[in-house]
Amino acid sequence: MKVTYPYMGYMSAPVRHMLESLAIEVTEAPPISKRTVELGTLHSPEGVCLPYKLNMGNFLEGLERGADTIVTMCGAGKCRFGFYGAVQRTALTQGREIAFCSLDTERLLPDMYRFLRRAAPSAGRLTVAGSIALAVKKLRALDAVNDAKNRFAPRADVPERVVDICEYGTGEIAGAESFAEVNYSRDLIVSVMSSYCRADAPQPPRVALVGEFYVLLEPYANRWIENALVKQGVEVRKFVRTGGWAYAKTLLQTFGLFDEEREYLDEARPYFNHHVGGDGLKSVGTSLWSARQGYDGIIHVFPFGCMPEIVAQYALKNIAADYGLPLLTLSIDEHASDVGIATRLEAFVDCIKRKKEGSRL
Amino acid sequence: MTISVGIPRALLFHEFGELWQSFFSNLGVAVSVSPATTKTLLDRGTSLAVDESCLPLKLYLGHAESLLGCSSHLFVPRIACYHRDYYLCAKFAGLPDIVRNTFGLSADRVIAPDVDGRRPLCGINAVRTAAGAVGRSTFAGLASLRQALAAWRTQPAGPGVAADTKVAVIGHSYILRDPFLGGEVLSLLAARSVATVTPDDVPARALYAEAGRFAPEVHWQLSAKLAGATRYFAVRPDIAGLVLVSCFGCGPDSLVNEFLEYRVLKGCGKPYLILNVDEHTGRAGVATRVEAFWDLVEWRRRK
Numbered sequence: 057m058k059v060t061y062p063y064m065g066y067m068s069a070p071v072r073h074m075l076e077s078l079a080i081e082v083t084e085a086p087p088i089s090k091r092t093v094e095l096g097t098l099h100s101p102e103g104v105c106l107p108y109k110l111n112m113g114n115f116l117e118g119l120e121r122g123a124d125t126i127v128t129m130c131g132a133g134k135c136r137f138g139f140y141g142a143v144q145r146t147a148l149t150q151g152r153e154i155a156f157c158s159l160d161t162e163r164l165l166p167d168m169y170r171f172l173r174r175a176a177p178s179a180g181r182l183t184v185a186g187s188i189a190l191a192v193k194k195l196r197a198l199d200a201v202n203d204a205k206n207r208f209a210p211r212a213d214v215p216e217r218v219v220d221i222c223e224y225g226t227g228e229i230a231g232a233e234s235f236a237e238v239n240y241s242r243d244l245i246v247s248v249m250s251s252y253c254r255a256d257a258p259q260p261p262r263v264a265l266v267g268e269f270y271v272l273l274e275p276y277a278n279r280w281i282e283n284a285l286v287k288q289g290v291e292v293r294k295f296v297r298t299g300g301w302a303y304a305k306t307l308l309q310t311f312g313l314f315d316e317e318r319e320y321l322d323e324a325r326p327y328f329n330h331h332v333g334g335d336g337l338k339s340v341g342t343s344l345w346s347a348r349q350g351y352d353g354i355i356h357v358f359p360f361g362c363m364p365e366i367v368a369q370y371a372l373k374n375i376a377a378d379y380g381l382p383l384l385t386l387s388i389d390e391h392a393s394d395v396g397i398a399t400r401l402e403a404f405v406d407c408i409k410r411k412k413e414g415s416r417l
Numbered sequence: 418m419t420i421s422v423g424i425p426r427a428l429l430f431h432e433f434g435e436l437w438q439s440f441f442s443n444l445g446v447a448v449s450v451s452p453a454t455t456k457t458l459l460d461r462g463t464s465l466a467v468d469e470s471c472l473p474l475k476l477y478l479g480h481a482e483s484l485l486g487c488s489s490h491l492f493v494p495r496i497a498c499y500h501r502d503y504y505l506c507a508k509f510a511g512l513p514d515i516v517r518n519t520f521g522l523s524a525d526r527v528i529a530p531d532v533d534g535r536r537p538l539c540g541i542n543a544v545r546t547a548a549g550a551v552g553r554s555t556f557a558g559l560a561s562l563r564q565a566l567a568a569w570r571t572q573p574a575g576p577g578v579a580a581d582t583k584v585a586v587i588g589h590s591y592i593l594r595d596p597f598l599g600g601e602v603l604s605l606l607a608a609r610s611v612a613t614v615t616p617d618d619v620p621a622r623a624l625y626a627e628a629g630r631f632a633p634e635v636h637w638q639l640s641a642k643l644a645g646a647t648r649y650f651a652v653r654p655d656i657a658g659l660v661l662v663s664c665f666g667c668g669p670d671s672l673v674n675e676f677l678e679y680r681v682l683k684g685c686g687k688p689y690l691i692l693n694v695d696e697h698t699g700r701a702g703v704a705t706r707v708e709a710f711w712d713l714v715e716w717r718r719r720k
Binding site for chain 2: 366
């Protein structure tokens with residue numbers, strides 16, 4: 057069995073380590089490139105959202121390299137993500153001998169456990185459970201490192217350095233063998249990053265990054281928007297995190313301790329009063345929270361045609377108007393170009409910087 | 418100020434409109450329904466909506482705007498799901514918020530009962546919200562709903578077409594029943610005296626039974642109905658071809674059409690056409706496709 061899976065930011069590194077530690081053979085697709093986008097688009101329905109097309113591209117490139125088992129995730133109620141697996145399975149298994157496993161995000165832990173037990177029959181129950189726990193731990197450590205980068209880089213003299221250290225740290229943490237090692241690497245990387253940051257640096261402008269899950273987590277899809285912002289001296293706060301999500305979906309949800317709807321519903325009122333699937337409610341809730349916390353701008357990133365985010369956009373427009381906050385809406389499809397996004401980002405950063413200076417004078 | 422309720426003639430109005438109308442008129446409240454879709458209405462809706470919204474949602478906003486001047490309240494139910502096995506698309510769950518945010522309406526001008534079949538007592542709560550908003554008691558609301566439901570359920574089923582060669586036109590009821598959106602396809606076929614059937618001509622029970630084959634993969638309520646209809650029509654000998662009508666920006670359709678193409682249409686051996694309509698009104702594009710499709714159906718029959 058040669059397993060392949062779609063990319064989603066830094067999620068793939070710990071996942072690969074987890075599978076290999078259980079002696080499951082992994083055939084990773086090459087990193088997302090222009091070819092992935094083209095291949096995926098060619099084999100997808102025209103009107104579907106970008107994450108579907110990128111996933112398809114990953115699968116096809118993984119199969120080209122000899123994979124015979126695809127593992128992916130599926131679910132999220134009203135959003136299209138819940139239907140990905142059904143269509144991808146039909147499209148990919150036509151005339152091909154491949155196994156297609158989709159793990160339902162609504163019961164992620166049991167589904168994942170069942171899959172690993174089947175894929176690695178020789179591994180004991182505790183080993184499997186332990187490797188899932190370690191993978192989640194690593195993802196949370198990567199979240200912490202990424203958050204630290206977004207905080208320290210805009211305050212540093214050479215933000216590029218901090219970004220480089222963060223990238224290096226990702227590999228370090230992904231390869232760690234124990235909880236203690238993960239903690240040690242995380243603390244070390246964070247402290248190295250903080251040493252680049254001037255102690256007396258003024259508060260840089262702060263931007264809230266909200267929007268759809270996949271596009272926010274996969275840097276290829278969002279054109280490295282976080283790094284581009286911190287390099288221009290803007291502090292970024294992202295509310296969707298890989299590890300936080302995995303932790304909530306595996307552990308908390310299994311024990312009934314997590315209800316996303318309840319969490320964000322109170323934050324989103326009065327602009328939004330119901331869960332609409334996907335991350336729509338969360339986008340509104342976190343935007344309103346950051347508006348009240350005095351952030352300097354909101355950037356809303358989502359795939360073109362994303363249903364929950366479009367519903368959220370009606371509310372975001374009003375939040376931005378009511379709180380006098382600049383709002384940049386980036387709707388991303390397979391045609392999105394680096395230059396197009398970079399230009400709009402630069403203009404937006406100029407706008408918030410000028411606004412912040414104006415208010416100080 | 419006298420209370421009058423406005424109901425936009427779009428989206429689920431085409432399914433439940435008569436029920437909603439009689440619910441309010443049984444309570445003694447004046448009800449006005451927006452006029453049939455026109456180009457101006459659609460253009461207004463398009464300019465009000467977020468660009469990437471789907472076509473029916475743009476139309477809905479146009480209809481809603483036309484009612485703002487003449488009614489004190491707008492009836493915009495939040496229908497998250499009404500069948501226990503299926504969800505509705507995100508836009509139905511967010512509809513009242515979309516309307517409120519677009520027009521900057523205060524919460525008490527929009528009557529937005531929550532319909533969520535998974536929650537206990539949601540029916541009673543919905544009636545309480547709707548009746549309370551027009552100043553009636555929950556009890557009066559329940560009585561009125563009972564009466565309205567009785568009248569609504571005794572509606573005759575679709576007329577049933579007798580011709581031996583028919584074309585099945587499959588699409589959401591809010592597309593097919595709107596003369597401006599999908600109705601155009603039906604009238605084009607009618608102009609060539611082609612007999613057509615739509616999912617409305619089939620009892621819902623039969624559609625859901627067919628759709629059950631795809632469970633739990635197809636989890637959208639309205640898409641399940643379309644999937645069921647496609648399966649149902651694909652195997653009928655009297656159906657000569659299938660037309661799937663969807664509209665720009667429809668999220669569920671973008672995947673479900675592909676799914677149906679793989680699972681049903683390619684294997685059924687009948688000509689099929691998947692047609693996407695948008696707000697750019699040029700009749701020629703749709704006409705050409707429908708005519709080419711009908712030519713193919715006739716050619717197949719002669720062979």
